[in-house]
Amino acid sequence: MARPQVQMVPIDASVYKSPVLKKVNQLTQALASGGQLPTLAELNVFNVREVREMAPTEVSTEIERMVVGVVSSILRGEGFRYAVPSRTTANQIYVTELDRIVLADKLSVRDFTNMSAVRKTAITTKVMELVHQLLAKGIHVTKRDLFYTDVKLFKDQSESDTILDDVACMVGCTRSSLHVVASEKGVVVGRIAFRDDGDLIDCTRMGVGGKAIPPYIDRLTDITYVRCVQCVSKRVDRSDAKFILLVEKDAAFMRLAEDRFYNKYPCIILTAKGQPDVATRMFLKRIQNELHLPVLGLVDSDPYVGLKILSVYMSGSKNMSYDSASLTCRDIKWLGVRPSDLTKYKIPDQCRLPMKETDIKTGKDMLEEEFIKKNPLWSKELELMLKSKEKAEIQALSTFGFQFLTQEYLPQKLRDGDWI
Structure with a gap:
């Protein structure tokens, strides 16, 4: 696809030399x-669980692998259970050098035979099934849509939301890789242009309301490309924003x-x-x-x-x-x-x-x-x-x-x- 040809709203070149900036x-x-920034390994921080963006086929394969693991566990007489990463507060680690919180790699067992875990185990299975369907169809839904697929089981959206994070953590992918997103909330305006699912967006022409930040961040492309406003004959792979x-x-x-x-x-x-x-x-x-x-x-x-x-x-x-x-x-x-x-x-x-x-x-x-x-x-x-x-x-x-x-x-x- 060709780069977007953008002539953003022009501004006086003297602005860039302003003492204010x-x-x-x-x-x-x-x-x-x-x-x-150094990596966790370079900082000798090990035994932590971090996720990454994964392709739909990767996520589907991993879900199928986990289901096969559950079936094998049942056949061995060990019961219906999942190994779920613990996301409790006590399991959070602050890495000073990176100035961010990471999750220690500690697992808890979610067992269908445990009365206190029966619903969570059932919800986990249901969410994995729904995500697998979404990936097969190549579509996205909101967290609210997911909740309404089985209100009787989920009871409250907070429960399906929590399990959705658990599934992402179990698979090892970002939540967006599951094709379940939150409704649009954030907005952006200013000196930036990009393509949203192929459509060219110039955020200098979005009015007072701004451009809604789409939940499908993976579909945004050409974020850095704009046409230089000081000299329109040039093309630069960069926004002219300063901050x-x-x-x-x-x-x-x-x-x-x-x-x-x-x-x-x-x-x-x-x-x-x-x-x-x-x-x-x-x-x-x-x-x-x-x-x-x-x-x-x-x-x-x-x-x-x-x-x-x-x-x-x-x-x-x-x-x-x-x-x-x-x-x-x-x-x-x-x-x-x-x-x-x-x-x-x-x-x-x-x-x-x-x-x-x-x-x-x-x-x-x-x-x-x-x-x-x-x-x-x-x-x-x-x-x-x-x-x-x-x-x-x-x-x-x-x-x-x-x-x-x-x-x-x-x-x-x-x-x-x-x-x-």
């Missing part, structure tokens, strides 16, 4: 000079999109509209890997819905630690809103929110997390938040005007290199 360019250079702006909330995303922030400060803006979903995490990881751009995070000054969300993008979630290699981004910078910003930008008291006991507990628990301990500046900000017992939303900046975020706050942050 000087610190960003330095950050990009530092990222590029950082070299390749990726990761935004927690849809409201902030819409303000950035409507103000065409990405044309004034060349960037790619994306959000999962709250808690990050798998597709958004995979998309972020992929564009960071292919474009080699720094990621700056814009979240609420809040230990749970702000900093915790940022940590999932960076270090991974414990329930999907088996796939952290394809779901985490190294060295995300915390741009804002940080606790120290409340004083620095004179956020009025009425725009600040008192922390609840649950917020305080979450904050204290996060201080014990390895990824926080690794970054003293993050710890300092979190301690400041706990001391003041105040939090604030990104929208608190609107007290100074609806466009304060895009015209004052972010430009100053970029100019000063004010991220940690």
Whole structure:
């Protein structure tokens, strides 16, 4: 297939020489000079379970192999059982050098003769059967579709979702390799173009709503290709963005999109509209890997819905630690809103929110997390938040005007290199 011929919305070439981007360019250079991350083996980290993208035929073959193993177990008189990787919290390992959580390779037995495990064993078998059917037909379905195939057995979608992760871990593949995905949630806008299942998408022309990040990340191609806007006669295999702006909330995303922030400060803006979903995490990881751009995070000054969300993008979630290699981004910078910003930008008291006991507990628990301990500046900000017992939303900046975020706050942050 020919490369996409894209002439993105043109921007003034002087933008790239703006002093506002000087610190960003330095950050990009530092990222590029950082070299390749070591592998787990090079770090002498063994006995961990990590998955990879697998072709449908590979996944089907592995499911068939496991079923044959179950039949053999029954014929040997050992009963109907599965060896399932344990994904408990106690089985999670934080690898400091990689700044992500991995899953120790420890198995538990799911036995049909054990009364407490009968339903889980039955659900595991059903999910494997459904996945095998999907792969044979070459189609994808949502997790909700999967649940509705047997509501009586699954009872609640959380049960089928959990077993789906178990099956991916048993097979040794990413969850997307099972052809079961979550509904579209994340959106992207800005200086990037790609093909989505063959269709050319120019994210500079997606309006205020942005382009929905498709759940089938494996069908995205030509992500890095755009036509050079400074000299249209040239073609370069690279986006002209200077950084990726990761935004927690849809409201902030819409303000950035409507103000065409990405044309004034060349960037790619994306959000999962709250808690990050798998597709958004995979998309972020992929564009960071292919474009080699720094990621700056814009979240609420809040230990749970702000900093915790940022940590999932960076270090991974414990329930999907088996796939952290394809779901985490190294060295995300915390741009804002940080606790120290409340004083620095004179956020009025009425725009600040008192922390609840649950917020305080979450904050204290996060201080014990390895990824926080690794970054003293993050710890300092979190301690400041706990001391003041105040939090604030990104929208608190609107007290100074609806466009304060895009015209004052972010430009100053970029100019000063004010991220940690």
